Amino acid sequence: MTQDYLKACKQLIGQGKYHEAITGLEFILHLNPNLSAAYSNLAICYSNLKNWNKAITSILNALGHGNNQYQDLEELLNILEKSELKSYVPLLEKPLKLAMELVKLEFRVIPLLWRQLISKHPKALSLASNSFTHAIDLLLQDEVFCKLIERSLITDYFTENLILISRQEILSRAVEGDDIHAYLPFLSSLACQTLLNDGLYSNTKQDRLYLNKILDNQNTTLEHFLLLICHSSFEESLMLWKKNQDLFKNDQFKSLTSDLQFYTDVSLSKNKGIINQKTSKLVQSFYMENPYPKWKSVKVSNQVKTNETDILFAGCGTGQQLIDFAITHKMSHITAIDLSPTSIAYAELMTKKYDISNVNFILLDILDIDTLGLRFDYIVCTGVLHHMACPSDGLAALNKVLTDNGRMFLGFYSRAARKSLKNIKKNIMTFLKTDEEGITRSGIKQWRSQLTTENKANAWYQVSDFFYLNGLYDLLIHPQQIEYSIPEIKALLNKCNLSFVSMSPTIKNREEFKLILAQNPTNKDKQTLDYWHKIELRYPEAFIYMYQFHVVKSPSSVLNNKRP
Incomplete structure (x- = not known):
């Protein structure tokens, strides 16, 4: 009887009759x-009615x-994302930590836990400080804070400054002989x-003096070793671990040892393949030294497509974009190529983490795709x-292996958007006198x-690439890159017999962008490159x-392919 009632309530939910469903679900309870299923459905009802307190209470009961x-757990994340809850709710901590251990939910949990943490530690995470305070000390003891800086890249200067203050304080205490075991x-x-x-964070002169004292100590403790890694370059950290692996047999350091082993395996990649083109070799060397992007989790969509298709990722990098695609297209056959064996090794290990088996990795130049x-x-x-040395050659090579009814999703640098990067690079060279x-x-x-507050307010200084060295190198120091305007993109597509379909802009300031679009109302010309050129002129x-953006083969190109 209960199951019949529950089925009827689900039908009411499907019809949008939430109040009636709530009455039925309360009777079932x-x-x-x-x-638990009744509580789950109650949570869905209250969520749709935007009664967030009851929605959260109901889903916690279901859990x-x-x-x-x-x-x-997934519905809990849905509710919290929609509600934008900003107050600290202690009962949320346990299920969110559990959800964080599930690879397909991990990415979504991180911002929700940050939101909870800011409410839990307002003095440490809302009030700027240039010294180590009791509030910061309490924050460092919080397991959630530790998990967050372990699992995700810190991409804000406030938290970065807090970490640097803490790192310096703990190093000072260690050298002075204080017990720092609580900070392990x-x-x-x-x-x-x-x-x-x-190893992005720079060491001060005082830091270096303290670190030399630790290095001079013949009895390196676990605490000292961790401090050394926290002040070392990426390469130095791997060497330190190689020499001191016996210190890390405790499960308490499982995440760190897992990361160290992961990066060691990536650096020892033996993926074979021959790259012949001169510029391709240069780019290969760059990404072998600077795998890009660095990441630990990715957002995974629930929308799984059941059609079976043949898909190519031309330049898969470390697999961040590939992972979600492989999960949502699990019936498809995916070929992923890249120049860098290091990047491919990174991506392959991540497919194992996400239990993906429909991707075939090949070290190959786009020019040799045929x-x-x-x-x-x-x-x-x-x-x-x-x-690439000649992007049109690469695009033409891809067009040759695209089916007549196929699509390509392409991405190119915008010259207008990246204009200020040249000034940033000049600033670096002036500072370093080189x-x-x-x-x-x-x-x-x-x-x-030594970045100023004014620097940090600049949009470019806030992109995630500014918060890890490989990102900064890819953004500013890449040995080969070509920037475009939209008219040049249009000419490139015409040259390769491709037709523009639609733009998929990834906007940093969405509100400002929405305002620009509102001032340029949608019309039949919206999905043309000319339309987007006008938008870019207004909002560089x-x-x-x-x-x-997406492209397809031009009609004349398809017609020529069909001729005998």
Whole structure:
């Protein structure tokens, strides 16, 4: 009987009759107060009615009675994302931490836990400080804070400054002989962050003096070793671990040892393949030294497509974009090519993390794609062609292996959006008193450590690439890149017999962009490159990340292919 009632309530929910469904679900719970499915459906009803308090209470009841089922954890995230809850709710902490351990939910949980943490520690995370305070000390002892800096790249200067203050304080205490055992979880997590950001944080003169004292000590403790990693370059950290692996047999450092092993495996990649073109070799060398992007989790869509297609990722990099695509197209056959064996190794390890088996990785130049003897229904090539000596040659090569009814998703750098990057590079060279060839990783760290408040307010200084060294190198020091205007994109597509379909802008300031679009109302010309050129003239930062758009073969090209 209860199941019949529950089925009827679900039908009411499907019809949008939420109040009626709530009445029925409350009756069911009167009959069976422990039925988690009834609480789950109540949460859905209240969520649709925007009654967030009752929605959260109901989903917490569902989790409690249902032993934290995946679908209930997922619904909890849906509710919190919609509600934009900003107050601290202690009962949310446990299920959010559980959800964080599920790879397909991890990415979504991180901002929600940050939101909870800011409400829980307002003095530490809302009030700027230039010294180590009791509020910061309490924050460092919080398991959630440690988990967050362990799992995700820190991309704001406030938290970065807090971390640097804490790192300096703990190092000082260690050298003075104080017991810093209580900070082991924080140091372990900060070591994970240091690996993720490639040892981005610069050391002060005082830091270096303290570190030399630790190095001079013949009895290096676990605490000392963690401090060394937290102050080392990426390469130095891997060498330190190689020499001191016996220190890390405790499960407390499972995440750190896992990260160290991951990066070691990536650096030892033996993926074979021959790259012949001169510029391609140059780009290959760059990405072997600077795998890009660095990441640990990715947002995964629930919308799984069941059609079977042949897909090409031309320049898969470290697999961040690929992972979600492979999950949502699990019936498809995906070929992923890249120049860099290091990037491919990174991507392959991530497919194992996400239990993906429908991707075939090949070390290959786009120019040689026809050697595979394959044709593809869909090709993804974003942020790749503009690193080639002649992007039109690469695009033409991809067009040859695209089926007549296929689509390509492309991405190119915008010259207008990236205009100020030239000034940033000049600023670096002026600071370091060198030319472009003389820029080093340690030099970049020194330059970044003296950024002003005015610098940090600039849109470019806030993009995620500014918060790890590989990102900064890809953004500013790449040896081969070509920037475009939309008219030049239009000419490139015409040259390669391709037709523009639609733009997929990734906007940093969405509200400002919406205002620009409102001032340029939608009309029949919206999905043309000419329309988007007008938008970019009004708002040059519209494509601060890239032009990203879909294309198909031009009708004349398809017709010629069909002729005998």
